Amino acid sequence: MARHTPQPADNASADLADGPDSTLQLQPGPGHVRTTALDALATRALGYLHAGNAVHFRGPAGSGKTKLALDLAQRLGRPVLLLVGDDSFDTKSLVGEASGLKTRRVVDRYITSVMKVETESAPIWLDRALSIACAEGCTLVYDEFNRAPASANNVLLTVLEERILVLPKPRHGEGTLRVHPEFRAIFTSNPHDHAGAHAAQDALLDRMITIDVEGFDRETEVAIAVAHSGLPFVDAGRIVDMVRDFRRSREWTQRPTLRCSIAIARMAGQLGLRVTAEEERFVQLCLDVLASRLKPGPDGVPDPRHRQMLVRLIEHFCGAGGPAPRGTVFGGVAA
Template identity: 45%
Template sequence: MSASMSSMKETRQRMSAPEQDNVVPEAGSDFVETPYVKDITDRALAYLHVGYPVHFSGPAGTGKTTLAFHVAAKLKRTVMLIHGDDEFGSSDLIGKDSGYRKAKVVDNYIHSVVKTEESMNTVWADNRLTIACQQGCTLVYDEFTRSRPEANNAFLSVLEEKILNIPSLRDIDQGYLQVHPEFRAIFTSNPEEYAGVHKTQDAMMDRLITITLDHFDRDTEVQVTMSKSDLPQKDAEKIVDIVRKLRKTGVNNHRPTIRACIAIGKILKHMGGGASKDNFVFKQICRDVLNVDTTKVTRDGEPLLPRKIDELINSL
């Protein structure tokens, strides 16, 4: 007759982050640092050095994301990047149980006795906020108002008390995580956006230092257009001047953005010719690229801005 003994152990296991999840950003060769860009960068770095999270807020195309990366790169720490998303829950920031690991040992060393031992590990996977808090990374949270406010609640204690609360890890005494002293956070958002964004809690806004961005100054727009398109300065200046004048016309003073300057510049470079009223191709490119913005303003049922674009080009 044989005897059998069995036991079952249940534990929780914490999984570390995959290496490739971290990025160390560096400025690309087409990044330009004009006095305008440097001034904002220096202010943001000063606030971050003192320990405050920085929030770049501004309409589309004002360089928020690029600045956030540039500033993060200057901190010379590993960067974690999160994009705001309406589907986010707090587990997408903090982490969650990601499955089970089961092991069974059958010991029949004494042939009349069978001993089985089973263990089951609940595997907890840290998410980016937890990893950033733990390892002292710089967290860039792009367009954070696209996430629902409750998903961002975890930030409140992280930014103020420097503690990340992870209730699910209470059973292994890791329910509270002391935030690493080098942890820094940079947020971006677009207050002009009217689709797919949420209002932010006052408590969250109160913890951030918000740097409000407007469109770049003319010099920066010219430099960016030149560096992205490889056009000579005189052509970049003409493109930027058309776009800046159009921005002041019509109902939305935020469009067209620097992206229109870059697009016109790149296409003109590809198709050849200069930014002049005698270049028919240039006129066509301007009409097509600026088309989205020009259909909105009408007079007597006729779109007003195509005429305005032609006027601006003819005045070159």
């Protein structure tokens, strides 16, 4: 049986190791954290999964959807197949197809003066992620599933409802496949990103329990920044508070996410920078990560006044006087 090659997901919180049959065996990585808020969300979602429901994490880029999906899959303790949605997908990309021929040739020389030759050809079926997961009871993590056309995802309707996989062509002589009782499905999507995304059909969404994920609480964001950078909690907190305040301001065109906090904290740690506005290289690092997200002016580049506001934001949270109070103001917009 052919196996689907797993694809790595962005912002994954676990080490991905190939297991038997090219499924993934998930193990918590060095940047993996568990907080009260994360455990509460995981407990809620696991309850849905154990009851046989599919779970769908929906939220903007950088909100932690893939991290949550992989963490849940690891907690289920089953082999995992990771699939990343793509506009080129069709049903065969999920289920499989007959590809090539297997030829069997029999030569009969029972009678030495007569040679009898029989040739038989049969198509070779190649399984894909969905058929493997359904047959073997794996957990399917379908990341950004709405980047695949709705017509490709239609095959999931009977899988999630009737627990039957309908095959486009007979697989090993069978037109349907009964879904393994341990099969579970976790989906993610980004409704805010319209580039390359498709509208998910209502019939499919109706078969999932959707949990909206806008981001993590402060405690979780700081813990993740510490885990990825090795910075002291106070320094990581300054960076996280600065990025969260910028996020709340809405003075941006590209949402500043937890990835921004991680990038600043990680580089500050690697370069040995002091997390203070008095450290010129640290200020420049923050500007390099955040300034490109500012609202552009008429010429298409960030307004210098907005850039100066960003400098004041860095000074406010990373000033010499210590961490500033949270819930402040950036660009005249209440946080």
